[in-house]
Amino acid sequence: MSSHIYDYLDGNAAGGELSKIFAADVTVAEGQCAHCGSTKRFAEAHLYMQCPGVVARCAVCEQILLRLVTVRDRALLDLSGMTYLSFDTSQFEQ
Amino acid sequence: MAIISRGFSHRASAEDKKLPPGQYVTTDFPVLSAGPTPHLSLDKWEFTINEGDNLLRRWDWKSFLELPAQTFTVDLHCVTRWSKFGTTWEGVSVDTLLADIKTDASHALVHSYGGYTTNLPLPDLRKMQAWIAFRFEHEELAPEHGGPARLLVPHLYLWKSAKWVHGITLMQQDTPGFWERLGYHNYGDPWREQRYWSD
Amino acid sequence: MWHVGEVIALHDETATARTITLEVAGWPAHVAGQHVDVRLTAPDGYSAVRSYSIASGPSSERRVELTVERLDNGEVSPYLTQELAVGDRLELRGPIGGWFVWRTHQTEPVQLVAGGSGIVPLMSMIRSRKAAGSAAPFRLLYSVRERAAVFYRDELRALTENEDLSLTYAYTRLAPAGWPRPPGRIDPTLIANATWPSNLGPTCYVCGPTSFVEVAASLLIASGHSPERIRTERFGPTGDRK
Numbered sequence: 097m098s099s100h101i102y103d104y105l106d107g108n109a110a111g112g113e114l115s116k117i118f119a120a121d122v123t124v125a126e127g128q129c130a131h132c133g134s135t136k137r138f139a140e141a142h143l144y145m146q147c148p149g150v151v152a153r154c155a156v157c158e159q160i161l162l163r164l165v166t167v168r169d170r171a172l173l174d175l176s177g178m179t180y181l182s183f184d185t186s187q188f189e190q
Numbered sequence: 191m192a193i194i195s196r197g198f199s200h201r202a203s204a205e206d207k208k209l210p211p212g213q214y215v216t217t218d219f220p221v222l223s224a225g226p227t228p229h230l231s232l233d234k235w236e237f238t239i240n241e242g243d244n245l246l247r248r249w250d251w252k253s254f255l256e257l258p259a260q261t262f263t264v265d266l267h268c269v270t271r272w273s274k275f276g277t278t279w280e281g282v283s284v285d286t287l288l289a290d291i292k293t294d295a296s297h298a299l300v301h302s303y304g305g306y307t308t309n310l311p312l313p314d315l316r317k318m319q320a321w322i323a324f325r326f327e328h329e330e331l332a333p334e335h336g337g338p339a340r341l342l343v344p345h346l347y348l349w350k351s352a353k354w355v356h357g358i359t360l361m362q363q364d365t366p367g368f369w370e371r372l373g374y375h376n377y378g379d380p381w382r383e384q385r386y387w388s389d
Numbered sequence: 390m391w392h393v394g395e396v397i398a399l400h401d402e403t404a405t406a407r408t409i410t411l412e413v414a415g416w417p418a419h420v421a422g423q424h425v426d427v428r429l430t431a432p433d434g435y436s437a438v439r440s441y442s443i444a445s446g447p448s449s450e451r452r453v454e455l456t457v458e459r460l461d462n463g464e465v466s467p468y469l470t471q472e473l474a475v476g477d478r479l480e481l482r483g484p485i486g487g488w489f490v491w492r493t494h495q496t497e498p499v500q501l502v503a504g505g506s507g508i509v510p511l512m513s514m515i516r517s518r519k520a521a522g523s524a525a526p527f528r529l530l531y532s533v534r535e536r537a538a539v540f541y542r543d544e545l546r547a548l549t550e551n552e553d554l555s556l557t558y559a560y561t562r563l564a565p566a567g568w569p570r571p572p573g574r575i576d577p578t579l580i581a582n583a584t585w586p587s588n589l590g591p592t593c594y595v596c597g598p599t600s601f602v603e604v605a606a607s608l609l610i611a612s613g614h615s616p617e618r619i620r621t622e623r624f625g626p627t628g629d630r631k
Contacts (some may be wrong), residue, residue: 139488
C-alpha cells in the first residue's frame with residue numbers, strides 16, 4: 097500500500113534542522129535501518145518535512161529511521177529506527 | 191534574534207473570525223504528512239473497532255457508505271499554526287459507529303493505514319464531535335488529504351484528525367500516539383493552546 | 390549559525406526565476422553543491438524557512454548566489470523573486486550538506502544530470518571546477534521544459550564553446566525548431582547517447598524534483614553505474630525545497 101507519488105525529499109534537506117543539535121554533519125553519516133537492515137548514507141533517506149516535525153524514512157523499506165520535533169526551546173529526537181549512525185571523526189580534528 | 195524581512199507577510203484572508211491563540215488564517219489547504227500517501231483500493235479498505243483482542247465492529251467500504259452520514263462545516267486548526275475556516279465535509283459520526291457498543295473504555299487509540307496513531311479520551315469522539323469523513327467540499331476526499339476516509343475531530347488540533355483512518359482501539363488507559371510520544375500535547379485543545387508537552 | 394546577507398544584485402534568469410547575489414559577513418567558504426536555509430520573518434513574528442541550493446562557486450569574497458524559481462502558490466519564492474530588493478537583508482543558515490558536493494581535488498569524470506531547477510547546485514560545481522582550473526571531465530545532461538526555462542544559458546554556451554563542458558539539453562515540453570530529438574522525458578536512449586559510460590567510473594550527481602531524480606537514478610543504474618557512484622538531491626514535487 098505504499099505510494100508511487102514522489103512526495104518526499106531526502107536527508108540533505110534535513111541538514112539545517114539537524115545542525116541545530118548535531119555538531120557533526122548527519123547527512124554524510126552512514127546509518128543502518130533497524131527494520132530492514134539496509135545501510136545507506138543519511139542523505140539518501142526519504143524525508144518528510146511537511147508535518148509537525150521531521151520524519152526520515154528508510155529508502156528501501158519506508159519504515160521510520162528518525163524523527164525530530166522542535167518545540168520552543170527543546171528539540172526531541174527519536175532515533176529508535178536506526179541500529180546505528182556511523183560518523184567519520186577525522187572531521188573533528190582540532 | 192531574527193531580523194524582520196522588509197515587505198514579507200504570510201498570506202492572510204480578509205476574514206475576521208475568531209482565531210485560537212497563535213494561529214494564522216490560510217485559504218489554502220496545506221498537505222502535511224509524516225510518510226508516503228497510502229494508496230488503498232476500496233475493495234480492501236475496512237474500518238474496525240477493537241477492544242483488546244476483540245473485534246467489535248468491522249465495515250468494508252460498501253457497508254460503510256450505507257451508514258447514515260452528515261454534511262457539516264467546521265474550522266480546522268493545525269499545530270503548525272495555520273487555521274482554515276469554513277471547511278465542508280461529509281462523514282459518518284463516530285456516535286453512529288459506537289452505537290450499541292457497551293464499553294467502559296476511557297480512551298481510544300486511532301490508527302491509520304501507514305502506521306500513524308493518535309490518542310483521545312473516548313468522550314471526545316462522542317456527541318457529534320468526531321466523524322469518519324470521506325467527502326471534502328462536495329468531492330471525494332483526495333488521498334493527500336486522507337482519502338478515502340479520515341477521522342475529523344475539529345475541536346482539537348488537526349494532528350488528532352488521523353488521515354487514512356483504519357480503526358479505533360478502545361482502551362482502559364491512555365496510550366500516547368505518534369506525535370504525542372515525541373513532544374506534542376496529549377490532548378491538544380487549540381483554544382488553550384495545548385501544542386506541546388509543557389503546555 | 391544564522392548569517393545575515395545583504396542583497397547586492399538581482400538578475401532574472403527566466404521569466405520566473407531570479408538569481409540573488411548576497412554579500413554575507415562572516416561567511417565560511419562553501420563547497421559546490423551545498424545549500425542554505427533562508428528564513429523570512431514578518432513583523433508579527435510569523436516566519437518561514439526554505440532551502441535553496443547555492444548557485445555560485447566558492448569565492449573568497451563572501452559572495453553567495455541563489456537562483457530561486459517562483460512557484461505560483463509558494464509562500465517564500467514570490468517574495469524572493471518579486472519583492473526582495475537590492476539593499477535588503479536575508480537570514481541564511483549554512484552552508485549545509487557534505488554529501489551532495491563536488492570538491493576541487495576530485496579528478497574522476499563527472500556526470501551531472503539536472504531536472505529543471507536542479508541545475509542550480511550543479512552550476513555551482515561547474516563554476517567551482519572552472520575557478521579551480523580543474524581538468525576533471527564534466528558532462529551535463531540538462532532536462533528542462535523548453536528553451537525559455539533554461540537557467541545560465543549564455544554561460545553554459547560559453548563553457549561548451551571552450552570545451553570546458555559537454556552539454557546535452559533534453560527538452561520535455563517544447564523543443565526548438567529543427568531539434569533532433571522530439572520533446573520528451575529522459576529515457577534509456579538519451580542516457581546511452583549523452584552521458585559518460587559507466588566503465589569510465591564517473592561520479593554522477595542527479596538533482597531536481599523527486600520524481601525526476603528517481604527516474605534518472607534508475608536509468609543510470611540500469612545502464613551500469615554503481616549506486617555508490619550516484620549522488621542525488623531531491624527537490625519537492627514542484628522543484629521547491631520546502
